[in-house]
Amino acid sequence: MTNSTLTxxxxxxxxxxxxxxxxxxxxxxxxxxxxFVLFPTYLPLANQIAIAALFALSVDLILGYAGIITLGxxxxxxxxxxxxxxxxxxxxxxxxxxxxxAGAFAGxxxxxxxxxxxxxxxxxxxxxxxxxGFLTLELANSLGWLTGGADGLRVPRTWPIFNYFxxxxxGYTAYGYSLAVLFVCFLLSRRLVNSSFGLALRGVRENSTxxxxxxxxxxxxxxxxxxxxxxxxxxxxALLAQTTxxxxxxxxxxxxxxxxxxxxxxxxxxxxxxxxxxxxxxLVARDQLAGINPQYWYFWIGLLxxxxxxxxxxxxxGFISRLAGKRD
Amino acid sequence: MSSLIIVLFDGFAFGMLLFVLSVGLSVTLxxxxxxxxxxxxFGMLGGYVAVTVMRQLGFPFLLALPAAFLAAAIVSVLFExxxxxxxxxxxxxxxxxxxxxxxxxxxxxATYLFGTVQQVLILPDWLRGSVELFxxxxxxxxxxxxxxxxxxTAVLVFGLERTRLxxxxxxxxxxxxxxxxxxxxxxxIFGITFALxxxxxxxxxxxxxxIVGLDPSFGFHFLVYVLIVVSVGGLGSITxxxxxxxxxxxxxxxxxxxxxxxxxxxxxxxxxxxxxxxPLGLFGKR
Numbered sequence: 002m003t004n005s006t007l008t009x010x011x012x013x014x015x016x017x018x019x020x021x022x023x024x025x026x027x028x029x030x031x032x033x034x035x036x037f038v039l040f041p042t043y044l045p046l047a048n049q050i051a052i053a054a055l056f057a058l059s060v061d062l063i064l065g066y067a068g069i070i071t072l073g074x075x076x077x078x079x080x081x082x083x084x085x086x087x088x089x090x091x092x093x094x095x096x097x098x099x100x101x102x103a104g105a106f107a108g109x110x111x112x113x114x115x116x117x118x119x120x121x122x123x124x125x126x127x128x129x130x131x132x133x134g135f136l137t138l139e140l141a142n143s144l145g146w147l148t149g150g151a152d153g154l155r156v157p158r159t160w161p162i163f164n165y166f167x168x169x170x171x172g173y174t175a176y177g178y179s180l181a182v183l184f185v186c187f188l189l190s191r192r193l194v195n196s197s198f199g200l201a202l203r204g205v206r207e208n209s210t211x212x213x214x215x216x217x218x219x220x221x222x223x224x225x226x227x228x229x230x231x232x233x234x235x236x237x238x239a240l241l242a243q244t245t246x247x248x249x250x251x252x253x254x255x256x257x258x259x260x261x262x263x264x265x266x267x268x269x270x271x272x273x274x275x276x277x278x279x280x281x282x283x284l285v286a287r288d289q290l291a292g293i294n295p296q297y298w299y300f301w302i303g304l305l306x307x308x309x310x311x312x313x314x315x316x317x318x319g320f321i322s323r324l325a326g327k328r329d
Numbered sequence: 330m331s332s333l334i335i336v337l338f339d340g341f342a343f344g345m346l347l348f349v350l351s352v353g354l355s356v357t358l359x360x361x362x363x364x365x366x367x368x369x370x371f372g373m374l375g376g377y378v379a380v381t382v383m384r385q386l387g388f389p390f391l392l393a394l395p396a397a398f399l400a401a402a403i404v405s406v407l408f409e410x411x412x413x414x415x416x417x418x419x420x421x422x423x424x425x426x427x428x429x430x431x432x433x434x435x436x437x438x439a440t441y442l443f444g445t446v447q448q449v450l451i452l453p454d455w456l457r458g459s460v461e462l463f464x465x466x467x468x469x470x471x472x473x474x475x476x477x478x479x480x481x482t483a484v485l486v487f488g489l490e491r492t493r494l495x496x497x498x499x500x501x502x503x504x505x506x507x508x509x510x511x512x513x514x515x516x517x518i519f520g521i522t523f524a525l526x527x528x529x530x531x532x533x534x535x536x537x538x539x540i541v542g543l544d545p546s547f548g549f550h551f552l553v554y555v556l557i558v559v560s561v562g563g564l565g566s567i568t569x570x571x572x573x574x575x576x577x578x579x580x581x582x583x584x585x586x587x588x589x590x591x592x593x594x595x596x597x598x599x600x601x602x603x604x605x606x607x608p609l610g611l612f613g614k615r
Binding site for chain 2 (some may be wrong): 070123131135138255259262304307310314
């Protein structure tokens, strides 16, 4: 009896130690405010980065922590984007409620899809996620009266946030808004992965036959995290629709699903900052390289992928922490 | 009625093309559990080799096909020995990402060398046009495709069932550890299988130019089809790949002919439904 309370106490201590804010983290977040003063002309890019980081964070939750590989997560991103866009088009331009409705919608679809996802593994899982992604894309394409088909949708300007912050041409409000949503979702994810639920998820990732053997309901855990991740991806999509006022079929494309996994693998999976660092590196590099020669952008991405997989399997952050001599 | 038969015929011919493109991946995936998404890129290589040797060196079409096979087989063995083998024990995600990286690079290299234009392959006269049977017109090239695929199937089945290498491959697929224990050089077997499988993809790529064209996005575009065939058919099963490819080909052509609005939607719906009911594919054993 005493023994079990003792292990419980140490486990709680361990989790608390893990979730303590470290100095680099405390420095990191204020740095994200720098674009406001240093590169005001790049605020639209910064907004894209914040949105991509949120999307990558949502994928990290399932891929990095729960070990669910996905090649079709853009479906939730796109569902959120179209949901927010349709709300705006039909006269409801209030950003926060629109965002929440879009996130809830994507989360609901994610919950339905999670029943399929937890049934399969390996190649079949890859193919189901890929298939669901293409399914959604084709559906949006054929429902032209609703989604605008290949022409996309133009959304009327979103109403000011709290009826005060107008969406300006420079992107001050847009970046601030996306960054705030990213930060809130980050806090939520951070709390989640450092809880006993997060530990159970990592257990599933490491050994999916052993977790049920020690009495952990791993399927329902996977379903919960998949639903949360889908909702978060929906939020990212909704942010894109609200801040750029356009939605095209591209939000559902395979390229978007692949890009987000690439960002994550660049930054490092299974660590929340990997998603953010990866998004920053990926989009800044694309912005710079595409200016030189847009056709060959994917050559460098492909090469980078091969190098990262062969030499830095834990991503750039994992590589740095290994150089620093830390173990995970 | 006659349009139904023509659609079935065209679909079956397309399915046979998919079969040649994908059967190699099915066997190598079953053998080494290595998810090689670059398989379609070897098909693209075969296509470009066929186009180049015909245009630059004046090869006849029937000689360009073996050239495509050989080129894809040789290049794939280089990749396998130098790069892919490092990833056999690695996590699935790493294999997926690495081979996607290969596809990205291959597609950029193709753009650099050939531009983004669609490549055209000039067929010999006897493969053009169509023949009339029972008042319906069948494309000669599609008949040729079906014939090639049936020959490939026959060779594969014979090779796997009746030859020493075939027996070794089957043993390694069924139980790799036991095969190793009996003294089989599984790595070497895998190298040979990989080369043959990729060579078939190259052959498929060369055959595909006439039907679907060839541009740098070939590797990606066909990857999806190839993966559907492999996962629906089941890993390591030639019968499975054959049935899966025929189903997909007929479904694709029929869907786009009869319900052009939602044809591709139905294909993906079917894919998800089949994998939901049978995660190992129709003929998969493990």
